[in-house]
Amino acid sequence: MSHWSQIMFQDAATPIMSMLIAFHDHAMLVIIMVLTFVSYAMISLSVNKYTCRNVYEAQSIETIWTIMPAFILLFLALPSLQLLYLTDEIVEPGITVKAIGHQWYWSYEYTDFYSIEFDSYMVNVNDLAEGHFRLLEVDNRVILPMNVEVRMLVSAADVIHSWTVPALGVKADAIPGRLNQLTFTIRRPGVFYGQCSEICGANHSFMPIAIEAIDTNTFISWVKSFKEG
Incomplete structure (x- = not known):
């Protein structure tokens, strides 16, 4: 009989699969944090009538939402490149x-x-x-x-x-x-x-x-x- 745990990955049997699952969890955590922050910002700016209209055109805000995605991409890219290298590595087989x-x-x-x-x-x-x-x-x-x-x-x-x-x-x-x-x-x-x-x-x-x-x-x-x- 099917159950909810079957929507996730199968249990890892190799070190590479364990690392793939760990990277998936790492990426999902980043995605959830970004989604939460962006949703909160959009709702607060749209609903709060006391928000200053200058916020929509503030240079500091534009600088932040330009730089932050670059750091987020680096946070995801570095472990993914390491994992990509390990998956392609060929060692002396037994x-x-x-x-x-x-x-x-x-x-x-x-x-x-x-x-x-x-x-x-x-x-x-x-x-x-x-x-x-x-x-x-x-x-x-x-x-x-x-x-x-x-x-x-x-x-x-x-x-x-x-x-x-x-x-x-x-x-x-x-x-x-x-x-x-x-x-x-x-x-x-x-x-x-x-x-x-x-x-x-x-x-x-x-x-x-x-x-x-x-x-x-x-x-x-x-x-x-x-x-x-």
Whole structure:
């Protein structure tokens, strides 16, 4: 059942997403303060009949409302530029996975291992197990280790797709003939869902993404079992 807390962001699973949420709260606080001040000023100047008419043309007032927005923009720009730099920073990855968008499913290749590649299709509503989410569950999840820097290479085989997982704070366009990349580090175990966020055709809404984060030892066991299988 839906509840009010679902109108906000998903719980962050990466440091970048935590910083994005913090910046959102920072920006919303500034917006609320500006809205409150401007509303109070407009109402007081419009309603109060004792206000001096010279206020409307005072040079000091015009100077204030010209300089203050510049400081407010700086107050927002400095943390946003720092966050933008961190989202684009590429470090030495511990594991590399390639995601390829198709109409309408994803395929994955673990480039550090020769034999690990698979397709990931959405599970039909009639085949969902208890606790699975409609339009989000897939037959083959992407298994990734926690606390390891992951590099995701994103491309497409036909049209433009977009590989997006909100809880991880990542989004990259999958463009045919082009290889985009992004990095992230998952800090907690769990299953994190996303969807293609580029309108890529009739079944655009039926190509979800499911990532399962596990500890390193379990991931090594999964890799061994995948090769043996």
